Amino acid sequence: MAFGGIVAVDNLSFSVQPGEILALMGPNGAGKTTTFHVIAGVHAPTKGRITFDGHEITDTRPDRRCRAGLARTFQITQPFDELTVVENVMVGAIAHHRSMADARVEARRYVDMVGLSERADILAKGLSTGQRKRLEMARAMATRPKLLLLDEVTGGVDMASVPGLIELVKRLRGEGLTLIIIEHNMKVITELADRAIFMNRGVRMAEGTPAEIARHPEVIELYLGDGDGHG
Numbered sequence: 001m002a003f004g005g006i007v008a009v010d011n012l013s014f015s016v017q018p019g020e021i022l023a024l025m026g027p028n029g030a031g032k033t034t035t036f037h038v039i040a041g042v043h044a045p046t047k048g049r050i051t052f053d054g055h056e057i058t059d060t061r062p063d064r065r066c067r068a069g070l071a072r073t074f075q076i077t078q079p080f081d082e083l084t085v086v087e088n089v090m091v092g093a094i095a096h097h098r099s100m101a102d103a104r105v106e107a108r109r110y111v112d113m114v115g116l117s118e119r120a121d122i123l124a125k126g127l128s129t130g131q132r133k134r135l136e137m138a139r140a141m142a143t144r145p146k147l148l149l150l151d152e153v154t155g156g157v158d159m160a161s162v163p164g165l166i167e168l169v170k171r172l173r174g175e176g177l178t179l180i181i182i183e184h185n186m187k188v189i190t191e192l193a194d195r196a197i198f199m200n201r202g203v204r205m206a207e208g209t210p211a212e213i214a215r216h217p218e219v220i221e222l223y224l225g226d227g228d229g230h231g
Contacts, residue, residue: 008034010202013048016147021169021179023193023210025186027223031202032182033075036149039180040072041065053146067095069146073136075155075182081125085116085135088124092142110138113175114168130161137168141175148172150181154188166191186214198223 009031016022024032037043039050041062049058057065071092079088089107090100097103111120114134119127127135133153140148153169154162162185169192173179183189189196190210198206198219206216213219 008202009038009199012199012202012204014197014204014207016178016180018178019173019176020195021173021181021193023189023196024180024182024199025184025189025196025213025223026199026205029201030199032199033151034202035199036072036151036180036182039149040070066143066145069144070149071140071143071145071147072149073133073140073151073153075152077129077132077136079124079127079132079135079139082123084121084123085127085138086111086120088135089138089142092139096144107138107142110141113141113171114138115164130157130165133157133165134168137172141172145177147178147180150179150183152182152184154183154185162188186210190214 012031012035014022024035026032034043038045041057041060045058049056051057052065052068052070055068057068060068080091086104086107089110090103093103093106093110094100097106108120111117114137116131116134116138119131124132124135137150137153150169154165157165166188169179169181181192183192193210196208196210196213197204198213198216200222205218206213208216
């Protein structure tokens with residue numbers, strides 16, 4: 001994936017198996033979010049192709065990818081601040097229902113799932129960062145995805161909220177989801193991911209289990225050398 005003379009993602013190829021959690025990791029500017037943009041249809045790849053659920057989707061519009069079962073969250077959450085938590089989730093659910101009442105019932109189920117029941121009827125602008133992350137996941141789940149792209153699920157969240165978010169991601173997998181996650185926290189990756197790809201400057205440098213990645217010499221030098229796993 002190139003922007004003018006800048007190559008953001010270079011010759012990256014991977015697959016993810018049903019029910020798997022794959023982590024994309026690497027320092028800022030590694031090409032992780034650009035990879036998400038390409039998968040979700042925000043950017044068209046300069047070359048290569050994308051297949052999803054047995055079908056090529058390289059030229060498919062983002063909304064059609066969503067209807068086919070591909071959803072994503074964003075590192076910087078983007079709720080509709082003047083809508084309530086339930087109304088935000090209804091935006092994702094309405095495509096599957098003939099009535100607003102039915103969409104609201106399903107939206108409340110996802111609000112409950114992500115632990116926001118007590119905040120269901122407040123405006124989204126009143127949520128904390130961790131709660132906004134949960135709302136992002138509820139909105140994505142309301143589109144009934146098969147594959148969910150989670151961008152920095154613990155980014156900007158206080159440490160006390162991280163275990164709850166980890167458990168939530170595990171619960172989403174338990175719902176039958178396949179997930180690709182972007183995450184900086186090596187401890188989170190180790191607890192969640194089956195497999196990880198380490199990227200730097202748009203290139204895949206290592207791939208394996210989180211334990212294997214953590215022992216990789218170049219990963220240690222570029223990413224883990226400060227001892228906190230955050231790059």
